Amino acid sequence: MRILVTGGVRSGKSRHAEDLLRGEPSVTYVAPGPVHDDADWAARVAAHRSRRPAGWTTLETGDLAQALRSPGPVLVDCLGTWLTRVVDEAGLWTAEAEAVADHVDARVADAVAALADRLDDQVVLVTNEVGLGVVPEHRSGRLFRDLLGVVNQRVGAACDEVHLVVAGRVLRL
Numbered sequence: 001m002r003i004l005v006t007g008g009v010r011s012g013k014s015r016h017a018e019d020l021l022r023g024e025p026s027v028t029y030v031a032p033g034p035v036h037d038d039a040d041w042a043a044r045v046a047a048h049r050s051r052r053p054a055g056w057t058t059l060e061t062g063d064l065a066q067a068l069r070s071p072g073p074v075l076v077d078c079l080g081t082w083l084t085r086v087v088d089e090a091g092l093w094t095a096e097a098e099a100v101a102d103h104v105d106a107r108v109a110d111a112v113a114a115l116a117d118r119l120d121d122q123v124v125l126v127t128n129e130v131g132l133g134v135v136p137e138h139r140s141g142r143l144f145r146d147l148l149g150v151v152n153q154r155v156g157a158a159c160d161e162v163h164l165v166v167a168g169r170v171l172r173l
Contacts, residue, residue: 001122002115004156006129007165014077016165017124018051021073024122027056028070033081034088035060048077062089065110072121079127079155083148093140104147112158127152129164 003020007013021027029052061067062085068074086107087093092100115123130145156162162173
């Protein structure tokens with residue numbers, strides 16, 4: 001089973017994703033985002049780690065396709081931070097939108113192909129729903145919103161289920 005869990009910031013999506021795999025003795029928890037060197041980020045990471053069962057292992061990588069090929073159940077948290085890492089590492093925040101989209105599209109295609117191969121083990125991916133608010137003032141915000149919308153569509157299409165989490169409540173789409 002492949003499940004995409006989406007929702008707003010602090011909606012409960014990560015906790016829901018973790019609960020979906022809570023009964024598994026071992027899970028590869030993929031943290032695909034960029035590494036931040038600040039106290040607030042460290043506190044967020046620590047809070048997430050403290051909730052995970054002892055048998056879960058953490059894999060910090062930007063290579064989402066390879067991470068999805070890990071044996072056993074996999075939880076990816078989250079596609080928004082992964083997208084940030086992809087654009088950061090390529091230095092594309094100020095590039096032409098089409099060039100950025102082409103770069104991201106290739107990485108998404110690899111990830112979706114790896115996800116399509118996952119028929120036996122459960123995979124849960126977390127993402128942010130960023131298209132419900134105001135239009136971001138800055139170009140980078142608009143670029144991120146548009147790219148993540150496409151990423152979410154493509155990954156959602158490759159999943160068996162999509163769960164929307166709002167205020168801690170889950171709606172299975």
